[in-house]
Amino acid sequence: MALHLSPPKLVLLAVHLAVKADIDNLTALASHHGSILRKDLLLRILLTYLPEALRTSAYVGFIQNIHNGAFPEVDTKGIDCSSVEGLTEDAAKKKVKKLRLLPLTFPEAPKEAAEDSTTLFLFRRSYRVDEESGLLRELPALLTPFLELSPCLRTFLVSAILPLLRRNCEYYPQNPIPHTLLEFQQLPERVAADLLLSQTGAREEDLSLIGRDLRGLIAPWRFTRRRGKDSRQDLTVNDEPGSEDDGGAQEGAFPGWDQVLQWLTAHASKNWKVAVGAIEQWNGPEDADLGGWAALSFSYHERIHLEQTWARASLASAYLIPEASNLALEGAYNIVAHIASLLDQDHLSPLENAVAILPPLAEHITRAIASPRNATYMRNDLLEDSNVLTSPTPESTAFLRALILSAFLLTRAGSPCTLRRAGELALLEDERDQRAEATKLIHVLANNGPKTDDKFWIKARNEILWLRDWGVEDSWGESEPDVKGIFGQLKKENIETEILKALLTNTRYSLARLMYEDSPDQPLDRKVLQDTIYATAMTAYDNASNPNRTRGGLKKCDEILKAFPKTIQKYDVDAQRIEALLQATHALSEFRLVLKQGEPFTPVVLRVHKDPISIIDKILEQNPKSYTRLHDLLDLGARMVQAGLTTRDKPGQCHHVVISPEEEATQRVTAERRITAMCVDAALTEDDFETAYSYVVNRLISPSKKTTTDATIEDDYSWKAALQAGKYRRTARTVRPTHIGTASGNPEIRHLEQRIECLSTALRIAPSPTLQEILNAFRRAEEELDAAIKAEAEQEDAWDAAGDSIHMPGGFNPPSNNKPSTSTAGASTASAVRPASSSRHHQTEEAPMSLFDLSRASVLSAQRNLTALSSLQRAIGKPSPSPSSPPPPSAGGRSSLDQAPGSNASDNEDGQPKRARKRDQLREAAMGTLVSGVGWLISAPVPPADKE
Numbered sequence: 001m002a003l004h005l006s007p008p009k010l011v012l013l014a015v016h017l018a019v020k021a022d023i024d025n026l027t028a029l030a031s032h033h034g035s036i037l038r039k040d041l042l043l044r045i046l047l048t049y050l051p052e053a054l055r056t057s058a059y060v061g062f063i064q065n066i067h068n069g070a071f072p073e074v075d076t077k078g079i080d081c082s083s084v085e086g087l088t089e090d091a092a093k094k095k096v097k098k099l100r101l102l103p104l105t106f107p108e109a110p111k112e113a114a115e116d117s118t119t120l121f122l123f124r125r126s127y128r129v130d131e132e133s134g135l136l137r138e139l140p141a142l143l144t145p146f147l148e149l150s151p152c153l154r155t156f157l158v159s160a161i162l163p164l165l166r167r168n169c170e171y172y173p174q175n176p177i178p179h180t181l182l183e184f185q186q187l188p189e190r191v192a193a194d195l196l197l198s199q200t201g202a203r204e205e206d207l208s209l210i211g212r213d214l215r216g217l218i219a220p221w222r223f224t225r226r227r228g229k230d231s232r233q234d235l236t237v238n239d240e241p242g243s244e245d246d247g248g249a250q251e252g253a254f255p256g257w258d259q260v261l262q263w264l265t266a267h268a269s270k271n272w273k274v275a276v277g278a279i280e281q282w283n284g285p286e287d288a289d290l291g292g293w294a295a296l297s298f299s300y301h302e303r304i305h306l307e308q309t310w311a312r313a314s315l316a317s318a319y320l321i322p323e324a325s326n327l328a329l330e331g332a333y334n335i336v337a338h339i340a341s342l343l344d345q346d347h348l349s350p351l352e353n354a355v356a357i358l359p360p361l362a363e364h365i366t367r368a369i370a371s372p373r374n375a376t377y378m379r380n381d382l383l384e385d386s387n388v389l390t391s392p393t394p395e396s397t398a399f400l401r402a403l404i405l406s407a408f409l410l411t412r413a414g415s416p417c418t419l420r421r422a423g424e425l426a427l428l429e430d431e432r433d434q435r436a437e438a439t440k441l442i443h444v445l446a447n448n449g450p451k452t453d454d455k456f457w458i459k460a461r462n463e464i465l466w467l468r469d470w471g472v473e474d475s476w477g478e479s480e481p482d483v484k485g486i487f488g489q490l491k492k493e494n495i496e497t498e499i500l501k502a503l504l505t506n507t508r509y510s511l512a513r514l515m516y517e518d519s520p521d522q523p524l525d526r527k528v529l530q531d532t533i534y535a536t537a538m539t540a541y542d543n544a545s546n547p548n549r550t551r552g553g554l555k556k557c558d559e560i561l562k563a564f565p566k567t568i569q570k571y572d573v574d575a576q577r578i579e580a581l582l583q584a585t586h587a588l589s590e591f592r593l594v595l596k597q598g599e600p601f602t603p604v605v606l607r608v609h610k611d612p613i614s615i616i617d618k619i620l621e622q623n624p625k626s627y628t629r630l631h632d633l634l635d636l637g638a639r640m641v642q643a644g645l646t647t648r649d650k651p652g653q654c655h656h657v658v659i660s661p662e663e664e665a666t667q668r669v670t671a672e673r674r675i676t677a678m679c680v681d682a683a684l685t686e687d688d689f690e691t692a693y694s695y696v697v698n699r700l701i702s703p704s705k706k707t708t709t710d711a712t713i714e715d716d717y718s719w720k721a722a723l724q725a726g727k728y729r730r731t732a733r734t735v736r737p738t739h740i741g742t743a744s745g746n747p748e749i750r751h752l753e754q755r756i757e758c759l760s761t762a763l764r765i766a767p768s769p770t771l772q773e774i775l776n777a778f779r780r781a782e783e784e785l786d787a788a789i790k791a792e793a794e795q796e797d798a799w800d801a802a803g804d805s806i807h808m809p810g811g812f813n814p815p816s817n818n819k820p821s822t823s824t825a826g827a828s829t830a831s832a833v834r835p836a837s838s839s840r841h842h843q844t845e846e847a848p849m850s851l852f853d854l855s856r857a858s859v860l861s862a863q864r865n866l867t868a869l870s871s872l873q874r875a876i877g878k879p880s881p882s883p884s885s886p887p888p889p890s891a892g893g894r895s896s897l898d899q900a901p902g903s904n905a906s907d908n909e910d911g912q913p914k915r916a917r918k919r920d921q922l923r924e925a926a927m928g929t930l931v932s933g934v935g936w937l938i939s940a941p942v943p944p945a946d947k948e
Contacts, residue, residue, distance in 0.1 A: 007036045008092035009084040014042070015099060016083045018049040023059050025079045031071030042066050043121040044101040052132035056141040064145060067118040108182065110152040119150045126161065130181040136165045139181075140291075147293060158294045160185050163196055163221040171213065172199040189222075189256030196221060197263055201274035210274060211281020212289075214260075219288030222256050223296055257285075257306070261313040261383055268317035275317040276331035279338050284310045309383075311339045311392035316382035318400060319389065319423065324416035329408040332419055336401050343392055354405060355412075358463065360471025361405075362483045364398035370483045375427040378420050389423075402426075402470050406486045409463050410437070414444040425486035438464070438487050439498060446502035454511045461499050461515075468495060496523045497532045504536040507556065509563035517564050529567055534574050537561050541581070542604040547589040549582045554603060558582060577643050581607065584639035591619045591626060612645040613637060616675055620682035627682035628691060630675075630699070637671035646671065669713050676700065677721035684728050688735045692725045693754045696761050719766035719774075726759035726777055746792055752785040 005013065010033050017026040030037045043066060050059060065071045084092065104120040113119035126139050139161050147154045164184050168176035177184065177195050184192065200206070200213040268275035285306040288296045298306065318332040330351050337348040348354070369388055377387045389396055403422045410417035415437070425434055441464065450456050468487040487495065496516070503512040516524055524532065537560040544553025561568050561575060568575050585603045593601040595618060606612055616633055620626050626633075640646060646667050647659050659667075676699045683692035700718040730751045737750075759778040766774055 028074035056138040190259040193259040210277040214282040268320040272321040315390040361402040362470040431489040549586040580642035627679040677717035680721035722762035
C-alpha cells in the first residue's frame with residue numbers, strides 16, 4: 001500500500017532514509033513511488049546523502065534495481081514517516097529546494113559514460129568513497145556488477161582502482177601513495193609510474209616480489225589506461241598483423257611506458273639486483289595480473305613494439321651493471337638468457353655450463369656490432385633505436401653473451417672485471433690496455449692458482465686463449481678474423497709466453513715442458529722459448545730473499561734452467577752466465593752482508609748494482625778476518641765477471657750483454673787486482689800488516705811478470721795498496737808475525753824492511769805521475785830504517801863493552817894489546833864478536849837459532865835488499881844525494897839501499913878519489929864485518945889481516 005505523501009515529502013523521506021542508510025525502506029518507497037522517485041533523482045540522493053562508509057554490499061543491489069527500473073514488491077507499512085508528516089507543503093518545498101543534490105555529471109567523466117546516469121553515478125560514488133572514507137577495498141564490489149554496462153567502467157576498475165588498491169592496501173600499506181583516486185588518475189604518467197614503483201625492491205626481503213609489482217601494478221595501470229581513453233577500443237584481443245590497428249603502435253603510443261624502462265635502467269646502475277629480478281620475474285608487457293576482470297592483449301604491432309622496447313631496456317640494464325662479481329655477472333647472463341627466450345632465439349645453457357664449454361661465439365657476431373665506434377653506445381643512448389648494442393637481435397645478444405663470459409672468467413680468476421670494462425677491451429682494441437689486463441689475469445693466476453693441479457693450468461690456458469678470439473680457430477684461414485676477443489690485439493705468442501712464465505713461477509715444470517718443449521705443434525719458437533725461460537729464471541732470482549742457491553728463489557731459478565734440457569744447453573752463453581751468477585750469489589751467502597741499514601742483502605741487489613765488485617769491500621768491512629779468504633774472494637770476483645755484472649748498459653741485463661773473451665779476460669784481471677787491493681786495505685785496517693805484506697809481495701804483479709795483455713790494462717788499485725802497506729806504521733795492536741824466517745830479529749827493523757819492500761813494489765807498478773809521492777814515503781822509511789839500525793848497533797856495542805869489562809877465568813878474554821892494524825881488520829874483529837852476541841840476544845828474545853842460520857840469513861837479507869835498492873836507483877835514473885862527511889867506523893852501521901851490491905866508492909874511473917857517501921860506508925862496513933866474521937859459513941873469501 002502506497003503512502004499518501006506529497007512529492008516534496010516523498011523526496012524528503014527518501015533523503016531521510018538515505019541518510020540513515022535504510023536501504024530496505026528506501027527500496028520499498030522507490031518501488032511504490034517510481035513516478036516521483038525517478039532513476040536520476042534516486043542516484044543523486046544516494047550520491048549526496050548515502051554514507052560513504054557504508055559497505056557496498058548493503059546498497060549495490062538497490063543500485064542495480066534503480067538501473068534496471070524494477071524493484072521488488074515490498075510493503076510500505078514499516079516506513080516511519082514521522083520525519084515529514086508534520087511539515088506543511090510549503091515547508092516541505094522549501095526543504096527540497098535546500099537539499100542541493102550533487103549532479104551526476106562531472107568534468108573528468110569519460111565520454112562514453114556521459115549518456116548513462118548509472119555509470120556516472122558509479123564513477124562519482126567511487127571517488128566520494130575514496131575521498132571521504134578511503135575504503136578503496138569497497139570499490140571493486142561496487143563496480144564489478146556493472147562491468148558489462150560500459151567498457152570505461154572496466155578500464156576504470158583495472159587501470160586506476162586496482163593498481164592503487166594493491167599499492168596502498170595490499171602490497172605496501174605501510175607506505176601508501178598520498179593521493180586520492182581522482183588525483184592519482186590526474187597525475188602525469190611519469191610521476192604515477194614512479195609512485196607505483198617507489199617501494200619496489202626497496203628492501204632486500206622484497207626482491208622476490210619485483211615481478212609481482214610489475215605484473216600487478218604497472219601492467220594494469222599502463223596498458224588498460226590507454227584503451228580507456230579511446231572509446232573505439234576495449235580489452236579484446238586484436239592480434240592479427242593485418243588488422244586495421246596495425247599502424248597504431250609507434251614510439252610514445254604508450255605514455256608512461258618509457259618511464260618504466262628508465263626506472264629499470266636506473267636501478268641497474270644503482271641496485272642491479274632489482275633490475276635483474278624485474279627481468280627474470282616478469283615476462284614483459286603481456287604478463288599482467290588484471291584481477292580476473294579483464295583479458296589483456298595487444299595488436300601485432302603493439303606487441304612487437306612493447307617486446308622490442310622491453311628487450312632493449314633489458315640489454316641496456318646488463319651493460320649498466322656496475323659490480324664486478326660472479327653474482328652480478330650471473331645476473332647479467334640470466335638477463336640475456338631471458339631476453340633470448342622472450343625473442344624466440346636459441347635457448348642458452350646456464351652460465352656454468354657455458355663457461356665450461358666456451359662456445360665459439362665470434363662466428364655469430366658481425367663487424368657492425370664489434371666496431372670501435374660502438375664503444376660510446378655502452379654509456380650513451382642505451383634506449384635509442386640507433387644503439388646496435390642494445391638492439392634485440394641475435395648478433396647483439398651473442399656479443400653481450402661473449403662479454404659476460406669474458407668478464408666472468410676474469411672475475412672468477414681473481415681479476416674483477418665489469419661488463420662495461422670487457423666491452424671497452426673488445427671494442428676499443430687498445431693493445432696496451434689489453435696487455436695490461438692479460439698480464440694482470442695471468443699474474444693473479446700465478447699467485448693464487450694451485451701449485452700441484454695440472455688440470456687447473458690446462459683449463460686456465462684454454463680460457464685465456466679463448467678470451468683472445470672467442471673461439472675462432474687459427475686453422476680457419478691465414479687472414480685475421482673480423483671479430484676478436486677482449487685480448488684480440490695481442491699475439492698468441494705473447495699470451496703463450498706469459499702462460500709459460502706463470503707455469504714456471506708455480507713450479508709446474510713437467511707440464512710446461514710437455515706443452516712447450518715436447519709438444520708436436522710447438523706453440524713457441526725455440527728462441528722465444530729460450531728467452532722466456534731465461535727471463536722467468538731471472539725473475540725468480542730477483543724475487544729471492546736468500547742468497548743460498550739451495551733455497552727459495554735461487555733454487556727455483558736453478559730448477560727452471562734445468563727443466564728444459566732440450567732447449568737450455570750447458571754450453572749456452574746465457575746459461576753459463578746465469579750459472580756464474582748463481583755461484584757468485586751463493587758465495588755471498590757465506591758472509592754477513594748488509595748494504596743498507598736495516599735491510600738484509602738480497603740477490604737482486606747484486607744483479608742491479610752499479611759496481612758489484614764494491615760489494616766485496618762491504619764484505620771485508622763487515623766480516624772480521626775475511627781478508628784471509630783471498631782465494632774465495634777472487635773466485636767470487638771471477639764469477640761476477642763471468643756473469644756479466646761488470647759490463648752492462650742498464651741494470652739488471654747481465655745475461656743480455658755480449659762481450660768478447662778478450663774483454664772478459666781484461667775484466668777478470670782488473671777484478672782480481674782490485675779485490676787483492678781491497679784485501680790489503682782490509683788487512684791494514686785490522687792491523688794485520690804481515691798478511692798485507694804477503695799479498696803485496698806475492699799477489700801484486702811486477703812489470704817483469706806482466707804479460708802483454710796485462711800491460712795494457714789500466715791498474716789503479718795495486719800500486720795504491722802497496723803504497724798504503726808501505727805507509728803503515730807498527731803499533732801495539734799490530735798482529736805479530738808467527739815466524740821470522742831469514743828476516744831481522746828486531747821487530748822494528750824487520751817491519752821497516754817490509755815497508756820498504758812494499759814501497760819498492762809500488763814504485764815498480766805505479767804510473768809515472770805518482771812516483772814522487774811513493775819516493776817521499778820510501779825516503780822516510782829508509783831514514784827510519786837507518787836510525788833503527790844505528791840504535792840497534794849502539795845498543796849492541798854497549799852490551800859488548802859491558803861484557804869485555806868482565807874478566808872471565810881461563811884466559812878466554814883477548815889480550816888488551818891486540819888491536820887491529822887497520823880499520824878494516826878492526827871492523828872485522830868487531831863484526832866477529834857482534835854476530836855471536838846478537839845471536840845470543842835473539843835466541844833469548846825470539847827463538848833458538850844457530851850461528852850458521854843467523855849469519856847466512858843476515859847475508860842473504862842484506863844482498864836481497866841491496867839488489868832491490870840498486871834496481872830502484874836505476875829505475876828513477878838519478879843517484880841519491882850523500883853527505884860529505886865520512887862515516888865513523890862503526891860496526892853497527894846499515895848499508896845504503898840506493899846502490900847495487902859490490903859497488904866501490906874508493907876511486908872513480910879517472911883515478912881521482914871519489915867522495916864516499918855515509919850509507920855506502922855503512923854498507924861496506926856491514927858487509928866487511930859479516931864476511932870477516934861468518935863468511936866462511938857461506939864460502940866467502942877471507943880478507944887479509946895484519947899479523948903481529
